Amino acid sequence: MDKIVILTGAGISAESGLGTFRGAGGLWERKRVEDVATPEGFARDPQMVIDFYNMRRGKHREVQPNPAHDALARLQAEYGGEVVIVTQNVDRLHERGGSAGVIHMHGVLDGLLCNACGFRWDWPFERKLDLETPCPSCGAGPTRPDVVWFGEMPYFLDEIETHLSGCDLFVAIGTSGNVYPAAGFVQIADICGADTLEINLEASAVSSGFARQLRGPASEVVPAWVEDVLSNRA
Numbered sequence: 001m002d003k004i005v006i007l008t009g010a011g012i013s014a015e016s017g018l019g020t021f022r023g024a025g026g027l028w029e030r031k032r033v034e035d036v037a038t039p040e041g042f043a044r045d046p047q048m049v050i051d052f053y054n055m056r057r058g059k060h061r062e063v064q065p066n067p068a069h070d071a072l073a074r075l076q077a078e079y080g081g082e083v084v085i086v087t088q089n090v091d092r093l094h095e096r097g098g099s100a101g102v103i104h105m106h107g108v109l110d111g112l113l114c115n116a117c118g119f120r121w122d123w124p125f126e127r128k129l130d131l132e133t134p135c136p137s138c139g140a141g142p143t144r145p146d147v148v149w150f151g152e153m154p155y156f157l158d159e160i161e162t163h164l165s166g167c168d169l170f171v172a173i174g175t176s177g178n179v180y181p182a183a184g185f186v187q188i189a190d191i192c193g194a195d196t197l198e199i200n201l202e203a204s205a206v207s208s209g210f211a212r213q214l215r216g217p218a219s220e221v222v223p224a225w226v227e228d229v230l231s232n233r234a
Contacts, residue, residue: 008085046144053109060092065096090107195211199214
């Protein structure tokens with residue numbers, strides 16, 4: 001087994017104190033998706049959207065990577081083969097945990113995107129988002145968070161599919177299986193001959209598509225799984 005592709009979702013960051021989007025206490029219990037996570041919502045009330053993302057960014061400053069993030073960084077460092085991490089999360093906790101080359105298919109909270117020309121640039125969590133911030137490339141505004149909203153196309157799909165088609169093992173960690181195209185990644189990997197593993201608290205909407213499942217908190221199950229992989233690799 002030389003190439004592992006890992007997809008992570010909100011469940012891996014939940015134990016760091018970041019709310020998942022669905023279920024009790026989820027972000028969408030407090031705000032309507034249509035209001036804060038769609039281009040139409042931004043067009044209707046950009047200030048409300050900016051306020052919502054400033055709240056999220058403030059929360060992200062307070063949290064730390066958990067043992068699951070640390071374990072994946074260790075896997076990348078010690079595995080010997082290629083380990084590609086694709087994440088639906090926008091929190092940067094993988095990088096803070098030591099992982100490299102993370103593919104952010106839904107964007108990042110510490111970045112801005114120009115609605116006019118599509119230019120992207122970094123905007124550290126310490127700085128508040130402001131509708132008056134002009135695009136450094138074209139000078140237009142208002143700018144928006146560099147996150148993929150509902151109804152928009154995720155980033156890097158061609159690159160991700162290339163990785164999936166050439167991997168030996170595909171692992172999904174903390175994903176709901178409700179959001180496409182990510183929910184279809186297991187099918188691509190399976191068709192291309194890869195082994196497949198789901199790590200989650202409970203069955204996802206696409207659990208039946210995986211050859212194997214491990215159940216439990218990511219901060220416990222992922223480090224144990226990584227230890228097993230590295231032990232068998234030695």
